[in-house]
């Protein structure tokens with residue numbers, strides 16, 4: 142509802158006054174900041190002038206230290222002040238662009254007089270005297286009413302308790318470059334008008350914050366504080382990622398005294414997504430949290446042991462060309478290895494190794510000589526108390542091996558190879574060893590055995606150089622052949638029968654997928670489904686790693702994680718709180734084929750400590766797109782936000798004319814003003830094919846597993862890479878029965894189509910997929926390419 146002329150004039154005047162205040166404040170601050178900067182440069186330049194250095198006696202040393210410390214404190218105090226000021230300047234600059242986006246007039250219960258007008262923006266601003274808020278930060282307790290209530294009775298929670306009252310008005314503003322573009326009063330939901338305006342705009346290759354239009358149910362996600370695990374299940378485009386990022390900004394504000402951005406980790410689905418979301422927090426004036434993918438973490442931990450298969454390769458495997466029997470076997474292995482029961486089987490295997498034997502060892506060798514053989518290490522290990530943990534026993538073995546390595550090196554003092562190496566010692570090495578020798582002052586020029594001593598000391602120094610890497614090898618437990626033991630579990634029929642059969646029930650099937658795993662391991666490759674199990678196995682032998690500094694872990698696209706991976710993450714971040722966001726209908730991983738339930742990360746917290754929030758309203762796509770996409774997954778709980786747009790189209794064509802059809806459609810889409818256009822393919826192979834065909838007729842860029850970045854323009858990419866991101870228009874390259882023929886492709890097709898914000902166009906070479914034929918005909922338009930009237 143637009144407001145009256147008089148009120149609009151008042152709003153203009155207030156805006157002018159606030160902007161004037163900001164400008165004045167900025168000028169003053171910039172002046173002061175300049176002074177600070179000069180001070181810092183001066184202090185750094187003359188740091189040593191003001192420090193008296195005297196190291197003659199204990200007292201003088203103490204005084205020198207005290208004077209140094211004092212000088213360093215002055216410097217760091219100035220630096221801190223400068224940083225504070227810079228942050229203030231950044232905030233004011235942001236507010237100068239758009240000081241506020243909302244206002245609520247609130248009359249507190251039991252207070253007389255007029256209601257207080259609370260203006261809400263992306264940061265707080267006090268008046269000159271520091272007494273009244275000209276702008277409240279959107280995260281301040283009072284601001285929550287803006288998101289939670291319409292005019293009428295309202296309340297908000299403060300640390301001191303709940304405050305009740307009456308919301309007399311709720312108003313929204315669009316202010317850009319300091320200009321009031323629009324202002325309107327609104328009802329319960331945050332302005333359909335403003336949302337329409339925001340959602341109708343063109344998308345960008347960077348995600349935007351939703352601070353001005355956060356919806357009530359999203360606000361619950363943002364401000365939830367009680368639970369240890371916040372579990373958000375929401376339809377495609379319902380704002381899970383957006384709410385998660387706003388929540389991070391909220392937590393950083395709410396706990397600003399104790400929580401830093403680097404104590405928050407966000408697990409994202411892939412690198413493209415990480416780049417896509419990295420602009421939101423800076424836009425809100427906060428530092429970015431740490432971002433990683435589960436794959437990055439696995440690579441970091443396992444790179445020394447294996448080449449870990451990229452999860453995208455495993456998706457390529459599922460959605461690539463069929464490999465018949467092997468594929469079937471692998472998929473049944475994947476199903477087993479994603480379950481928590483596989484974790485238990487690994488634990489049993491580990492216990493068995495520690496108790497009964499069967500540990501595999503690598504001998505400690507040096508220059509082709511075995512210092513301690515595998516058998517001997519095994520005997521030493523077995524001699525230790527089996528009640529002690531394996532990691533504890535390994536630590537003891539490591540200590541013994543270090544001693545063995547040192548003893549061996551001592552025995553080599555007069556070995557031929559040492560004498561030979563001494564002859565060829567280069568000048569630099571010689572000098573290094575010689576000066577070390579002198580430092581030790583154990584050798585005087587007068588002694589008659591100078592030469593022998595010199596030889597001995599130099600040889601010791603030389604051997605020391607060799608012992609260091611050996612010690613490192615031992616301390617990193619490299620004498621333990623973990624790869625060999627993991628391999629044995631799959632290769633040895635007895636171990637398979639004992640530990641793996643109970644998981645699958647069918648020994649022939651187990652033998653089948655084990656053979657597949659062994660083949661890959663022999664090539665030094667770790668299939669993706671084995672990566673987390675292998676890491677767990679490795680840590681159960683070596684000892685578990687934990688990260689105690691991280692306080693909040695956010696996991697986006699959580700439907701893709703397996704119960705086994707949850708168990709691992711839980712152990713990795715034992716002190717953390719969790720925010721887990723996912724949509725089971727978008728679970729396209731190999732272990733999720735046909736699964737329509739979320740893999741609940743129950744291990745993360747007890748039910749009493751878990752809060753669940755479900756989002757069904759989708760904001761990304763227009764109503765016609767949602768009405769079409771939800772028919773792809775019958776039963777999908779997904780409600781459109783009421784935004785109009787053209788119906789999706791389906792063009793059935795031949796392979797020869799496909800590129801030309803797509804080019805024509807792309808042109809139309811561009812003419813409609815859309816900037817990010819994606820041509821989504823089933824897999825990398827198809828996307829290469831599409832790129833080769835399309836580049837001859839139009840300008841396109843390709844994003845593949847190993848490169849390419851999300852930017853405005855026309856992009857060709859496999860659908861699974863588009864997870865979590867969105868485009869103004871999506872063109873599905875070929876949705877024929879041949880490509881999307883089975884149930885397996887259902888969720889992939891759904892996920893791909895739900896990336897579209899304003900337009901969705903499907904092309905099919907020949908008969909369209911039966912998945913589409915289930916969609917009621919009124920939900921899309923079939924285009925006959927020969928009939929140009931429809932274009």
Ligand SMILES: Nc1ncnc2c1ncn2[C@@H]1O[C@H](COP(=O)(O)OP(=O)(O)OP(=O)(O)O)[C@@H](O)[C@H]1O
Pocket residue numbers: 336339340349350351354355356359375376377378379380381382383384724727760761864865866867895
């Ligand atoms: N309250 C809101 N106000 C304005 N825009 C919103 C709001 N909520 C969501 N959006 C927009 O809807 C789109 C989808 O949001 P987002 O990517 O966060 O959804 P998602 O649930 O993570 O989707 P998916 O599961 O498909 O990855 C984004 O463009 C986002 O800006």
